[in-house]
Amino acid sequence: MKQPTTSVHQPTFIAGSDLPIPTLKILDSEGKLYPGAKAPDLDQALALKIYRAMLFTRILDERMVSAQRQGRLSFYLTCAGEEAAVVGTAAAFNNSDMIMGQYREQASLRFRGFTARQFMSQLLSNEKDLGKGRQMPVHYGSNELNFMTISSPLATQIPQAAGYAYGQKLEAQRQGRDLDCCTLCYYGEGAASEGDFHAGMNMAAVLKCPVVFVCRNNGYAISTPTAEQFAGDGIASRGVGYGIKTIRVDGNDLLAVYTAAAEARKIALQDCAPVLIEAMSYRLGAHSTSDDPSGYRSREEEDKWRELDPIERAKRWLLDQGWWSEKEEKAAQEEYRSEVLRELKAEEKLPPPALEELITDVYDKPPTHLQTQFDELVAHLNRYPEQYPTHRGGQH
Amino acid sequence: MKQPTTSVHQPTFIAGSDLPIPTLKILDSEGKLYPGAKAPDLDQALALKIYRAMLFTRILDERMVSAQRQGRLSFYLTCAGEEAAVVGTAAAFNNSDMIMGQYREQASLRFRGFTARQFMSQLLSNEKDLGKGRQMPVHYGSNELNFMTISSPLATQIPQAAGYAYGQKLEAQRQGRDLDCCTLCYYGEGAASEGDFHAGMNMAAVLKCPVVFVCRNNGYAISTPTAEQFAGDGIASRGVGYGIKTIRVDGNDLLAVYTAAAEARKIALQDCAPVLIEAMSYRLGAHSTSDDPSGYRSREEEDKWRELDPIERAKRWLLDQGWWSEKEEKAAQEEYRSEVLRELKAEEKLPPPALEELITDVYDKPPTHLQTQFDELVAHLNRYPEQYPTHRGGQH
Amino acid sequence: MTTMNLLQAVNSALDNAMAADDRVLCLGEDVGTFGGVFRATSHLQEKYGRARCFNTPLTEQGVAGFAIGLAAQGSVPVAEIQFADYIFPAFDQIVNEAAKFRYRSGNEFNVAGLTFRSPYGGGIAGGLYHSQSPEAYFCHTPGLKVVIPSNPYQAKGLLMSAIADPNPVVFFEPKRLYRAAVGEVPEEAYTLPLSEAQIVSQGSDITLLAWGAQMEILQRAADLAEAEDISCELIDLCTLLPWDVDTVAASVTKTGRLLISHEAPRTGGFAGEIAATIQEHCFLSLESPIARVTGLDTPFPLAHEKEYMPDHLKVFEAIKQTIHY
Amino acid sequence: MTTMNLLQAVNSALDNAMAADDRVLCLGEDVGTFGGVFRATSHLQEKYGRARCFNTPLTEQGVAGFAIGLAAQGSVPVAEIQFADYIFPAFDQIVNEAAKFRYRSGNEFNVAGLTFRSPYGGGIAGGLYHSQSPEAYFCHTPGLKVVIPSNPYQAKGLLMSAIADPNPVVFFEPKRLYRAAVGEVPEEAYTLPLSEAQIVSQGSDITLLAWGAQMEILQRAADLAEAEDISCELIDLCTLLPWDVDTVAASVTKTGRLLISHEAPRTGGFAGEIAATIQEHCFLSLESPIARVTGLDTPFPLAHEKEYMPDHLKVFEAIKQTIHY
Numbered sequence A, B: 001m002k003q004p005t006t007s008v009h010q011p012t013f014i015a016g017s018d019l020p021i022p023t024l025k026i027l028d029s030e031g032k033l034y035p036g037a038k039a040p041d042l043d044q045a046l047a048l049k050i051y052r053a054m055l056f057t058r059i060l061d062e063r064m065v066s067a068q069r070q071g072r073l074s075f076y077l078t079c080a081g082e083e084a085a086v087v088g089t090a091a092a093f094n095n096s097d098m099i100m101g102q103y104r105e106q107a108s109l110r111f112r113g114f115t116a117r118q119f120m121s122q123l124l125s126n127e128k129d130l131g132k133g134r135q136m137p138v139h140y141g142s143n144e145l146n147f148m149t150i151s152s153p154l155a156t157q158i159p160q161a162a163g164y165a166y167g168q169k170l171e172a173q174r175q176g177r178d179l180d181c182c183t184l185c186y187y188g189e190g191a192a193s194e195g196d197f198h199a200g201m202n203m204a205a206v207l208k209c210p211v212v213f214v215c216r217n218n219g220y221a222i223s224t225p226t227a228e229q230f231a232g233d234g235i236a237s238r239g240v241g242y243g244i245k246t247i248r249v250d251g252n253d254l255l256a257v258y259t260a261a262a263e264a265r266k267i268a269l270q271d272c273a274p275v276l277i278e279a280m281s282y283r284l285g286a287h288s289t290s291d292d293p294s295g296y297r298s299r300e301e302e303d304k305w306r307e308l309d310p311i312e313r314a315k316r317w318l319l320d321q322g323w324w325s326e327k328e329e330k331a332a333q334e335e336y337r338s339e340v341l342r343e344l345k346a347e348e349k350l351p352p353p354a355l356e357e358l359i360t361d362v363y364d365k366p367p368t369h370l371q372t373q374f375d376e377l378v379a380h381l382n383r384y385p386e387q388y389p390t391h392r393g394g395q396h
Numbered sequence C, D: 001m002t003t004m005n006l007l008q009a010v011n012s013a014l015d016n017a018m019a020a021d022d023r024v025l026c027l028g029e030d031v032g033t034f035g036g037v038f039r040a041t042s043h044l045q046e047k048y049g050r051a052r053c054f055n056t057p058l059t060e061q062g063v064a065g066f067a068i069g070l071a072a073q074g075s076v077p078v079a080e081i082q083f084a085d086y087i088f089p090a091f092d093q094i095v096n097e098a099a100k101f102r103y104r105s106g107n108e109f110n111v112a113g114l115t116f117r118s119p120y121g122g123g124i125a126g127g128l129y130h131s132q133s134p135e136a137y138f139c140h141t142p143g144l145k146v147v148i149p150s151n152p153y154q155a156k157g158l159l160m161s162a163i164a165d166p167n168p169v170v171f172f173e174p175k176r177l178y179r180a181a182v183g184e185v186p187e188e189a190y191t192l193p194l195s196e197a198q199i200v201s202q203g204s205d206i207t208l209l210a211w212g213a214q215m216e217i218l219q220r221a222a223d224l225a226e227a228e229d230i231s232c233e234l235i236d237l238c239t240l241l242p243w244d245v246d247t248v249a250a251s252v253t254k255t256g257r258l259l260i261s262h263e264a265p266r267t268g269g270f271a272g273e274i275a276a277t278i279q280e281h282c283f284l285s286l287e288s289p290i291a292r293v294t295g296l297d298t299p300f301p302l303a304h305e306k307e308y309m310p311d312h313l314k315v316f317e318a319i320k321q322t323i324h325y
């Protein structure tokens, strides 16, 4: 058993301030590099792919919030303000790495190639939804894109991500190849209060699982500010306790996020160990369309953060690099807007998944009792054909 | 929302080694003060009260392990090796402070005045057991002594202790008096992996609960060594993450433990905030009478720790102080041995709790359905009077 | 008397309880400044201070454990679990700790003052994780009381009783009715007895039994049945644990038939317990099998929620089948 | 064939499964070097390496979550929960996550390979927290399979099926029988079908139904009954979810009487579900109420464990009552 080495003879208590954790910043708010800062190894193509995913997501979010207000969706939840934290991390990973998210990371799914149409199918629970219309809007998932289906119970994905990564490690060993993929796991600073957070972080560390944890510290868990969520120095300060290499970044600074994430992935694969990134940012919008933040925070606070918009900052840097122009910006915005609206309209016309999907996937095959329940249901629906919608109304 | 202040422009990951946590040591293994160390403010009466509780517990443990081997008890679990960590902390608290333990802290209960007879009643599940014979041996509890009844599910007492302490704070406020009592909560380094640990520590910190957490880091959780329990620097390193004032002590050094605990209680009351003490020690015996440690650790390791016996070390210091003599030691040992054996014999003669206790305390009063079930049971037992023991045999 | 919806009735119960006894506390995720995501704790922090109505960190097991500690200390905590779907991380603390606290200590300690409140149930397009009805999981746990109101008047009276009851109580609130159910409710404090079922309306052909939001469904089905000259006796169970066997058994002895309905999946749902008990008590009176109209044995769906729900038409059909057995 | 006790049969199943498929892993508290507190995983770490049989930190929610992640990735984890009494901290991961994983993702992802094993039950002087039988809590959860063997042969065959089954399975092992039940068991791999009840012995007067350790009790009661010329049909349910309604219903149709026994408290126990279902299927065949012989509605006791247990005498009395109804 490990025993600590140094000793003292006067009682001294350590406290949070004994471990000040700095924030990695590369781009200043004007989109210029800080003195002494170095831009990560990002070529134009990748930089633009990242930027476009951020921009698309912002536009998707805006449109969908409106669509929800119009009653075309039951629910929505935006990534607004955190696009750099999300795409900047995801972009440092390979498509073969598994992403296990919380729910506010649609920008990473877009980065991997999820189409506007696919977003719409899920949001509208129509027959094309990969999730077969079973979960509320924004609970995306795609096996093809290695994006684990989102689950509402918070923090449950954290120990799962540790286990997933352990499985990746063993599979590589079994196949006699070097470890070449890992897991990227997102969660909010609120979810980090759950017991599953502790279990997952500790297990990842002690069982040496190649997983990069990204904590999006956006200041709030619904209405609860961080001051009522924890008393320590953010989430990064917990990394030390787990023996996990940890870094804090300005989550609104795309280059800082990407730099940290690229480095983190390298460590995860080389050391076969977890890494923790805490991305400091802000949830610019409401928690979801069911929420009204005016009840718990000030307009001024929101405005202050709006000035630090990560997309704006990334754009300034891209313009500076000569990789992007206002004209391209405008064209991209228009393209995304019309794409989103076009797909929304098209997907609204599709029916919901088949009624049979009520009982599939509970098990690999419906067991007898469930088949019987279903047959009885069908007989009942046939008795009252006009009472049950066989096609999706506007109301899902 | 809090925002970190310092920033850096190169990615640097913090790691466990960035926060070395020293161990407070006051008595060396010969029972002399380390140079520069100061003995805590302990008068002879208190020092002897502590020492006697340690000694009694060691003897109780030895006798009860034998009694279990003889089939007189179903189960037992010793404190051996950790008596200083337990009594040294408990002694720094008032009797009005609530103790919420894990299960290996019988020495603190003894310190508060639990009698040999009371130990026996619980261990034998007889009619005098305060717990009415419902829990396995060693699950002590006493309202009078402010010692919360032990519960087997690990770590559940941690958030409970936070809540209890919050209640103490509010009660003082309500009664318009200064906070004058707090909660002392023990747990093992293994239990500290449970989600409840995280929940409890974090809530205690953010809700400012006057609770002192004492983690007994004794190297093992049943067979699991600390190296397979966590990858960080013990449990103390987690305190920082929660923003909890934290200290690590040599758990086999009574003076270091007491010093830290006295200081911790002061902080808890003054700041109305939690404190964490990690006491580094070793479980000298088996996990319990159901366990055989030879399957997972070496004799040499055990012997090394046996040399560091906390009772022996405390005794040397007491002898040095002129507060204790070998003669008194011998007398005390004999007294405790015969007391324990006498009470064991006497308590073995007592019957188990009344059959009615099967249904009391499930609710404040037995509801109808439970009364009916009980009446049916009694009718059944009367049908087969010879088949059911109405008095305890040797077999509980 | 004032007109209140179910949410306002809950809020009023909390308000009265906090006003009457300063040991009463409200805690949970977002219950502070914000007043809870459904606003059940609105204005309580303003009125009673941050110490007595407070946000907790986001951890249900922590909320439950903390509340248990408070109760053991002598406080009277009312802990909110934001959605019943999220009560499972607190399962160990509720089922292994709260439920067994008094028993295991031989009454040296107890958690008399403890109440958990949580919105449950479907019909709000909430999918898997904003729709569950987990009451049966708790009803298998001696030491707990489980209470579910079906209208604003009950919500307030039963919640005040739950808070006053010297045992840990799990109180599930039908969230579909939070704003939909409106009724006359006294502003002052009052209690309604626990473990007493309420006979909502008398009938002679069949007993219909449910709780919570499902009562409204039974009522609509009973109306349809009446049009076909079937007389239904409606019973609202109100408290599921310990439940009022006598009232239900007496009714079934009279009507000879029983139908039980809940939203939760059929297998292992609480209707099974009731059916098993009643077939024992009323074996010779039963004229047809006890019917269960419940959710399917699947997770809670979204797109086909309407088809999934045990609605009035399904209940109506089951009534007819039972009658014509 | 070799003689094995139930524990050795479990160990043999794990050994065969790990030998046949290197994706099979064993994890849990103390399962590594030590081989588990009951030694069910003895020698597996030696044989298959630390990577495939390993200790976890002490966190059941972590064990469950980690195992779910492993299964989602394509591994075949067999996670041990040290005692069924300690499965509750993992309740959310099992009930909200594992059970709903395939369904909620529309089959994009699944946890096909997942198995939880845990020793359950009383009769070992374990008191509240080393005696519980929590099967009913899991049987209310669509998406899970729940399996309980009653002897060594079943333990191995059913565990191998559970591991091979493409759904998450909760496998409870009767720990009272770990060493007490001994029988002939093949050393090589074999499976026994899930969701098939086993008719242990034919009879004509009453059907006795149970699972796990309770089967031995039923057998002793049936022997007593036989001496009084009552012919019992004994059924071992083996899989509780989804359970074999047809076999039980056919038997009850024949015998006209049913008695179900489990150790868990009566209210909300799985006997209730079975009774509710069977009274529906066999209403016209039933000659007396379905009887339940179960634990009392209390936490599990210690000093009066013998009185608490649903033993052969209680079952025997209930048989007579049912026959002479």
Ligand SMILES: Cc1ncc(C[n+]2csc(CCOP(=O)(O)OP(=O)(O)O)c2C)c(N)n1
Pocket (backbone or CB within 6 Å): A104, A152, A153, A154, A187, A188, A189, A190, A191, A192, A216, A218, A220, A221, A222, A283, A287, C029, C058, C060, C082, C086, C089
């Ligand atoms: C176990 C659980 N408890 C409660 C909720 C309800 N809930 C949904 S989101 C949320 C806040 C999460 O905050 P955070 O983790 O900071 O993420 P953010 O929304 O800020 O991105 C809460 C309480 C839930 N989904 N799961």
Ligand SMILES: Cc1ncc(C[n+]2csc(CCOP(=O)(O)OP(=O)(O)O)c2C)c(N)n1
Pocket (backbone or CB within 6 Å): B104, B152, B153, B154, B187, B188, B189, B190, B191, B192, B216, B218, B220, B221, B222, B283, B287, D029, D058, D060, D082, D086, D089
């Ligand atoms: C929730 C729960 N899981 C598992 C157990 C079984 N168990 C009892 S003691 C123990 C080890 C505890 O180790 P630690 O916390 O280090 O305390 P120590 O025994 O070393 O004092 C385990 C796994 C339990 N009692 N509760």
Ligand SMILES: [Mg+2]
Pocket (backbone or CB within 6 Å): A188, A189, A190, A216, A217, A218, A219, A220, A221, A222
């Ligand atoms: Mg947040």
Ligand SMILES: [Mg+2]
Pocket (backbone or CB within 6 Å): B188, B189, B190, B216, B217, B218, B219, B220, B221, B222
């Ligand atoms: Mg330990």
